[in-house]
Amino acid sequence: MTEKGKKLDIVQVLLNYGLIIALCIIIVIVSISTENFLTVRNIINILRQVAPTGIMALGVVAVIVAGHMDLSISSTVTMSGVVCVSYVKYLQADVKGICLALLTGAGIGLLNGAIIANITSKKGRKGESFIITYGMQAAIAAAALLYTNGIYMNLQEKSLHSFFGKGYVPIIIFVLTTVILEYVMKCTPFGQSIYYIGSNEAAARMSGINVKRNTMIIFTISGFFAAVAGVVLTSRVGAASSTSGNGLELDAIAAVVVGGTALSGGKGGVMKTVLGVIVMGVLSNALRLLNIDTYPQMMIRGVIIILAVLLDVFATQFKAKGGAKA
Amino acid sequence: MSEIALEMRNITKTFPGVKALNQVCFQVKKGEVHAIVGENGAGKSTLMKVLNGVYQADSGQIFLEGKEVKIENINKAQELGISLIFQETNLIPQLSVAENFFLGKLPKTKVGLVNWKYMEEQVTSIFSQLNYKIKPKEVVVNLSAADKQMVEIARAISRNAKIIIMDEPTSSLTDVEVENLFSIINDLKKKGTTIIFISHKMEEIFTIADTVSIQRDGEMIHTAPITGLTSDQIVEWMVGRSVDTEFPARESKIGEVVLEAKKVCRKNLIYDVDFSLHKGEVLGFAGLVGAGRTELAETIFGEGKLSGGEIYLHGKKVSIKNTTQAIRHSIGMLTEERKETGLALDASVKSNIVIAKLSKLCFGKNLFINRKAEKEVADQYVKELKIKTPSINQTAYNLSGGNQQKIVIAKWLFSDADILIFDEPTRGIDVGAKHEIYNIMNDLVSKGKSIIFISSELPELMGMSDRIIVMHEGHKKGELLREEFSSEGIMKLAVS
Ligand SMILES: Nc1ncnc2c1ncn2[C@@H]1O[C@H](COP(=O)(O)OP(=O)(O)OP(=O)(O)O)[C@@H](O)[C@H]1O
Ligand SMILES: [Mg+2]
Numbered sequence: 001m002t003e004k005g006k007k008l009d010i011v012q013v014l015l016n017y018g019l020i021i022a023l024c025i026i027i028v029i030v031s032i033s034t035e036n037f038l039t040v041r042n043i044i045n046i047l048r049q050v051a052p053t054g055i056m057a058l059g060v061v062a063v064i065v066a067g068h069m070d071l072s073i074s075s076t077v078t079m080s081g082v083v084c085v086s087y088v089k090y091l092q093a094d095v096k097g098i099c100l101a102l103l104t105g106a107g108i109g110l111l112n113g114a115i116i117a118n119i120t121s122k123k124g125r126k127g128e129s130f131i132i133t134y135g136m137q138a139a140i141a142a143a144a145l146l147y148t149n150g151i152y153m154n155l156q157e158k159s160l161h162s163f164f165g166k167g168y169v170p171i172i173i174f175v176l177t178t179v180i181l182e183y184v185m186k187c188t189p190f191g192q193s194i195y196y197i198g199s200n201e202a203a204a205r206m207s208g209i210n211v212k213r214n215t216m217i218i219f220t221i222s223g224f225f226a227a228v229a230g231v232v233l234t235s236r237v238g239a240a241s242s243t244s245g246n247g248l249e250l251d252a253i254a255a256v257v258v259g260g261t262a263l264s265g266g267k268g269g270v271m272k273t274v275l276g277v278i279v280m281g282v283l284s285n286a287l288r289l290l291n292i293d294t295y296p297q298m299m300i301r302g303v304i305i306i307l308a309v310l311l312d313v314f315a316t317q318f319k320a321k322g323g324a325k326a
Numbered sequence: 327m328s329e330i331a332l333e334m335r336n337i338t339k340t341f342p343g344v345k346a347l348n349q350v351c352f353q354v355k356k357g358e359v360h361a362i363v364g365e366n367g368a369g370k371s372t373l374m375k376v377l378n379g380v381y382q383a384d385s386g387q388i389f390l391e392g393k394e395v396k397i398e399n400i401n402k403a404q405e406l407g408i409s410l411i412f413q414e415t416n417l418i419p420q421l422s423v424a425e426n427f428f429l430g431k432l433p434k435t436k437v438g439l440v441n442w443k444y445m446e447e448q449v450t451s452i453f454s455q456l457n458y459k460i461k462p463k464e465v466v467v468n469l470s471a472a473d474k475q476m477v478e479i480a481r482a483i484s485r486n487a488k489i490i491i492m493d494e495p496t497s498s499l500t501d502v503e504v505e506n507l508f509s510i511i512n513d514l515k516k517k518g519t520t521i522i523f524i525s526h527k528m529e530e531i532f533t534i535a536d537t538v539s540i541q542r543d544g545e546m547i548h549t550a551p552i553t554g555l556t557s558d559q560i561v562e563w564m565v566g567r568s569v570d571t572e573f574p575a576r577e578s579k580i581g582e583v584v585l586e587a588k589k590v591c592r593k594n595l596i597y598d599v600d601f602s603l604h605k606g607e608v609l610g611f612a613g614l615v616g617a618g619r620t621e622l623a624e625t626i627f628g629e630g631k632l633s634g635g636e637i638y639l640h641g642k643k644v645s646i647k648n649t650t651q652a653i654r655h656s657i658g659m660l661t662e663e664r665k666e667t668g669l670a671l672d673a674s675v676k677s678n679i680v681i682a683k684l685s686k687l688c689f690g691k692n693l694f695i696n697r698k699a700e701k702e703v704a705d706q707y708v709k710e711l712k713i714k715t716p717s718i719n720q721t722a723y724n725l726s727g728g729n730q731q732k733i734v735i736a737k738w739l740f741s742d743a744d745i746l747i748f749d750e751p752t753r754g755i756d757v758g759a760k761h762e763i764y765n766i767m768n769d770l771v772s773k774g775k776s777i778i779f780i781s782s783e784l785p786e787l788m789g790m791s792d793r794i795i796v797m798h799e800g801h802k803k804g805e806l807l808r809e810e811f812s813s814e815g816i817m818k819l820a821v822s
Contacts, residue, residue, distance in 0.1 A: 187694050189684035196681050199670030206629065206667040207682040207737065208653035266672055 015315035019260065019308065023279050030286040037289055044171070050281035051170035052077070052233040054274065056252035058181050059225025061273045062218045064256055065185070067198040067265025068120075068129040070219060072112060073226035073252065075140035077245030080105045080230030082144050084161060085153045085240035094160040102227045109223020112136055113216035120201070120215065137249070145242040155238045165236030173232055177225060182270040184221075194218060198265030255280050258308040262316075276308075330392065331356040331520045332377075332489060337386035339372055341724065343716025346372040347383070348544040354489070354537075356391075359511060359521045361531045361552070364541035364564055365756045366728025367714035370524050371413055373541070374491050378410035379403040401430075407488035411478045411495060413524075413727050413754070417466045424449045424462040427481050452480045456510055470615060471498035479510065483519075490514065491522040494727065496530060497754050498662075500615050500782055508534050526728070526756050528557040540564055565758045573789030574764055578771040580792065581605030584640055585745055585776065587626065591634035592800075595621040598635065599802045601795055603745065603778060606771045610791030611780045612816045618800040619780045620662060623747045626778075627659040628652040639745075653682065658743030660734055662750040662780075668734040669722050676704040676718040678733050682741040707736035712759070727754045735763065739770075746770065747778040752786065764790055784813050796820050 014021070031038040056073050063070045080101040087097025116129045155162055163169060185191035197204045197211055205211045229248075234240040259276025261268025283304060287297045332354040339347040346369045354360045362370050375381045377388065379397040388395055390406055397403050403410070417426045424445040425432070433441040449462040458476050466474065475495055482490045496504045511521055511534055525531060531538060532552060539549040540563040548563050562568050585603040590596060596618050603609050611619045624630040626637060628646040636643055639655055646652050652659070661667040669678045680700055685692055687699050704718040711732045715725055722730055731754050738746060748767070752760045767777055767790060781787045787794060788811045796803045796819035804819040 189688060189692050189695060192677065192684055192695060193681070196670055196673060196677065199673045200666075202667045203670050204681070205649055206627075206659065206661050208649045208658075208741075209681070210648065210650040212648075213650075266670065 011318065015311065015318055018311045018315070019258070019275060019279060022308075023275075023282060026279075026282055026286055030289060034289045037286065042285065042289075044168070046278075046281045046285045047171045047174070048236065049285070050277050051174040052229040052236070053248055053251045053255065054174045054277040054281075055177050055229040055232065056226050056248060057255040057273050057277050058177050058270060059222040059229075060249075060252055061256045061261055061268065061270060062181065062185065062194060063129075063222045064253075064261055064263060065198045065265060065268055066194050066215065066218050067201065068116065068215070068218070069253075069263070070109075070112065070133045070222045071130065071249050071253075072108060072133040072136035072140060073222060073229075074245040074247065074249035075137045075144065076105045076108050076223050076226035077230040077233060077248055078144045078240075078242060079108070079140050079147075079245075080227035081234040081240040081244050082148050082153065082242065084231050085155060085234050086148075088159050088161045089153060089156045092156075098161060098164075098231055101231050102224060105227020105230065106220050106224040108136065108140060109220040109226075110216060112223065113219030116219065117212040117215035141242070141246075148240075148242045150242055153240045155235065155240075161231070161235055162238075163235070164232050165234075165238070170232050170236055173228065177228065178270060178274055181221075181225075185270050190214065190217070195266055198267070200266075251280070254305050257312075258305055260308075260312050262312070279304075279308075329356040330354070331390070333389040333392075334373070334377065335387045335389070337373065337376055337383045337388075339369075339376055339381060339383050341716075343720075345544050347376070350386070350541075350544070350546045352539060352546055353549065354520055354522060356520055357515060357518045358536040359515060359523055359534050361523045361525065361535035361538045362541060363525070363531060363538060363560060366732070366754075366759055367726040368541040368564075369544040370541055371493055371726060374410055374493055374522065374524070377403070378408055378491065380410075404485055404487075407486060408491070409482035409485055409487035409489070410491040411475070411482060411493060413493040413497075415471075415474045415478060417474055417477060419467040420465065422463050422465050423460055423469075423477055426466060426477060427462075427484060448484065449480070452484050456480060456483075456513075458506070472500070472503040472615070475499060475503075475507070479507075483514070487519065489520045489522065491524075493524045494526070494754060495523070496525060496527065501784075502614075504530065526754065526760075528560065528757065531560070532557065542566060561757050564756070570761060573786075574761070574768055576768045576771065578606040578768070580607050581774070585626070586638040586641075587622075587635065588638070589635035590622065590625060590632065590637065592621055592625050592630050593633045594800075595630070596625060596800045599797070599800075601802070601805070603776050605776055606774055607792045608767060608771055608777045608779050608790055610787045610794040611778065611797060612784065612787055612794050613797040613820050615782075616799060617797040617820065619797055620749055621800070622797070623659060623749055623778060623780060626652070627657055627747060629659075653741065653743065656742070656744040657747070658682065658738045658741045658745070659747040660738050660749055660751050662753065664727075664731055664734055664753075669730060669737075671723040671730075672721055674719045675708065675713065675715050675722055675725070675733055676700060678722050679704050679707055679718075679736045679740055682737050686740070686742070703740060707740065711736055711762070728756055728759065731755055732759065735766070739766070743775070745776050745778070747780070749780045750782065751779075752781070752783070760786070784816060788813070788816075798822060 036042055060070050060073055083104050084097050084101035087093050087100055112133055115132055119128055193209045193214055196209060197214060201211060233244060255276040256273050258279055259272035261272055287300060330353055334350060334352040337347050337350040350373060364370050376383045379399045379402050388397060395406055427449050428445055433444050435441045446462040453460055460473055495507060514521060523535060535552050537549065538552050538560060540547045540560060542564060582605055583602045584605050587599060587601050589598045589600060591598060599622055613619050621630060625632055628648045628651055644655060646655060680687060680703060684695060687696050688694060689696055708715060708718055713732045714729050722733060735751060752763055755763065771777060779791055792808055794806045794811060796816055798820055803822055806815060
């Protein structure tokens with residue numbers, strides 16, 4: 001009995017900290033086989049790289065915890081980027097441009113939220129958020145294309161906007177957004193209610209939680225964070241285009257899931273997501289340093305995502321062992 | 327008749343932090359109705375799940391008709407002729423009755439397509455044997471609780487089960503439906519089927535059971551033929567002390583009107599209902615299923631749309647658009663469906679208790695949840711209501727049915743609402759704990775709160791209410807004062 005207990009403990013640890021252990025293994029392997037990996041410069045570089053997707057992931061994790069999905073964030077990144085760059089560049093309106101970009105993001109999120117909250121509030125049709133935000137993604141992407149005419153817009157040098165991508169600034173913004181969201185999700189009644197909505201929306205409503213309003217708020221947060229990511233990304237890259245956000249939504253969502261947040265809602269969190277973002281960032285960086293070609297790189301990333309999800313599913317099942325449905 | 331159909335020997339089952347079954351020995355004779363009783367969390371459901379292959383015992387043996395068997399999973403149990411009707415129904419809501427019947431082994435035609443015609447014939451023939459009318463094509467979502475129960479029973483019969491286990495089958499049935507169920511059980515018994523029957527309702531046990539087993543804290547305390555036993559004796563074995571089964575006396579002063587409903591309507595559900603609720607009063611609502619009591623309560627709680635009429639709180643007209651506003655007006659509602667709307671099963675005991683009034687736990691203006699206070703509150707209610715759980719961080723899913731119900735009650739006690747709507751609050755709760763809930767209700771009204779009490783159990787409704795309103799199909803049919811209470815009087819109004 002005690003032996004069995006001990007064995008269970010080891011499995012438990014492996015399952016609970018699997019991701020951190022995996023991260024350590026990657027770090028050890030890569031630092032042995034290359035020289036430039038464990039340098040301050042490279043680490044800063046990794047963090048700068050992951051900041052925009054990281055910020056997007058933070059926004060979308062709130063939505064996922066509530067049991068919803070937001071695929072529109074990639075287009076929001078694009079849109080806020082072009083809004084920001086065009087204002088800053090052509091109208092010389094730095095602060096105004098940035099604010100407008102952020103407002104655009106929040107507005108897209110609010111629109112998502114308003115539609116989704118109203119169709120899901122009574123019937124529990126949560127899956128719909130997937131397709132609605134997909135539609136939004138397509139619509140906003142097209143709008144960004146129309147707005148830019150497909151032209152590549154370079155950043156205005158020496159503007160306030162150009163400062164957002166420099167040096168440590170993206171990292172600082174990532175850390176700040178992490179702290180704010182962690183506070184909101186963990187310390188406030190609002191955050192607590194988001195978890196509860198994710199576990200059982202009907203019970204949340206019958207406990208007096210304003211499900212409609214909170215759903216709108218989380219989508220707004222998601223849109224706003226995507227816009228922040230858009231501002232940072234365009235500044236770091238030095239340009240905005242009508243495709244700058246393409247594909248980033250899946251990177252962000254993958255990071256959330258790899259971190260251990262369940263798509264079914266009610267579980268997971270901000271710090272887990274940060275861990276997921278870092279794992280994905282370190283992995284990309286390591287693969288590049290190891291000179292692995294693009295396609296094998298993509299395959300390895302794909303496999304890691306699948307493994308991480310499996311690990312999480314096993315961990316959950318393991319905990320519920322002896323606890324089948326009743 | 328005295329042949330042993332089933333024997334479980336020295337069954338032990340532990341969950342992290344809980345010894346759910348401790349060396350349980352259990353014998354059932356062939357063709358009898360064997361009742362199992364015990365407090366919430368005593369291990370009744372767990373024992374049955376071990377028998378049905380849902381859980382594996384840590385140790386112990388199971389014998390069927392004298393032969394030892396290993397039951398690794400539900401399919402194995404079915405092969406052996408054991409069928410469990412779960413405490414919470416186990417049908418797939420989106421599928422039809424017929425599909426649920428043949429789940430996992432749909433009959434095929436010669437060309438390999440699903441044989442719908444055969445399925446429907448089978449289902450129809452079993453229901454006609456049971457004298458029950460359900461359309462095989464009906465989707466399960468649209469069925470009433472009783473219908474669902476019946477589908478499960480019919481399904482068990484269709485699988486030629488030799489032993490049918492019913493875990494609290496009557497908790498969501500009305501009296502008429504219970505009678506119907508009992509006649510079906512008697513028929514099954516005549517055909518030699520063995521029935522294991524779990525219930526918290528003593529009258530039912532005495533009506534239907536031949537033998538009763540009493541479980542307490544994971545142990546099997548006693549097994550005896552029902553004849554010669556009294557209800558008090560059984561309860562005493564269950565809880566280990568004698569329990570008062572009278573309704574507790576109340577000292578409360580009935581004051582001014584706090585809530586008044588005038589000609590309240592809800593589209594197609596409620597028609598022109600008037601009532602008033604006083605401070606310090608328990609106002610009972612009686613009626614059959616479909617009487618509209620829950621729908622009326624929801625309307626007051628802001629969950630259903632008022633399509634006509636007015637609601638006044640403390641003399642002032644209010645318009646409550648959602649549940650958030652209702653709670654702000656100090657109204658709380660304990661819902662009848664604990665699994666759907668009562669709690670989040672994968673959230674912890676703690677977060678389920680505090681969710682309706684998180685603002686009460688906060689520093690500043692909702693800026694920080696005071697985690698220490700949260701823990702204290704949860705601990706306090708776990709202790710006060712004797713919620714059986716290894717920790718307040720346990721997932722609600724892992725608690726027994728009755729203990730989950732206690733969490734829902736704790737939630738509304740914590741909410742501090744002045745007007746509480748209790749919709750079937752004692753569903754699935756054991757005798758001793760029921761009594762505690764009555765005491766809690768008394769305590770609440772003596773503190774000047776008011777309770778709207780909806781219950782399908784007439785004895786408790788009459789025992790606890792100051793006044794009773796009887797409803798039928800969305801209409802108010804009458805109002806009785808305490809001295810006018812009688813089951814006949816209420817039933818007469820309820821069916822008219
Ligand atoms: N999957 C599980 N994980 C952890 N603990 C469990 C699990 N299932 C049951 N328990 C615990 O085992 C004990 C017995 O539970 P069980 O459901 O058998 O009680 P019960 O007698 O059916 O009660 P009730 O009358 O409330 O339905 C309880 O303390 C419960 O919390
Ligand atoms: Mg039970």
